[in-house]
Amino acid sequence: MIGRLHHTIVDCPDPGVLAEFYAALLGLPVTYRSADFFVVSKDDTTSGLGFQLAPGHRPPRWPDPAAPQQIHFDVMVDDLDEAATAVLALGATELSGADHVYADPAGHPFCLINRPSWAAPVNPPPGAGAG
Template identity: 70%
Template sequence: MSIGRLHHVIFDCPEPLAMATFYSQLLGAPITYTDDDFAVVSVDNRTSGLAFQRSRDQRPPTWPDPAIPQQIHLDVMVDDQAVAHERVLALGATPLPGGDHVYADPAGHPFCLIPRPHWAPPVNG
């Protein structure tokens, strides 16, 4: 028996709506809630997803330097890493040194673009 069920994965960030917009476009999911200090990206307003909470003093991780740890990161499966690379750069992602297809989102959180596993259906198909 579980204690609970995952609701949202929450990112601290200086601009919640900007972060929600970035991840909405990256993942093809709508922004389902927003106020001045909080925004949610999920399939619909009754589904768990990613949430972004205002943190005026949030400091981006310095990965791979451990001075400020990763804090959180996402693996995002993609059909084609080269195509996805160009698209995330256009959204405002920054490639990070020392990793294969590792990027920072606009607030500095790292994420990875991983090849779609053979068992997963196509991302865009």
């Protein structure tokens, strides 16, 4: 295992409005708020849905490829450099313009992020937690 899914990110013109919509739809709270990023999840130490400000956002028109889906994955990892090497070996492509952003073999973007301090290690050392 290279990483663990952290958030699924949805690009949008107003992350607060969209987060409140999904919070109501799913019966979950908004657990993180900033000027351009909101999270809906069970609690503030659980991965969930992220809503990210996308200036100039063009909404998708499924199944119109001229306005494709705009969702990507954040994958938490213990070591960014080690994970980068591993995902490239799996067939990912590094995307320009941002650090630790890649495309899967079909072109879907995903980000590698440092594991938050509240999350358990992705790959605990042998013998850790045994007892």
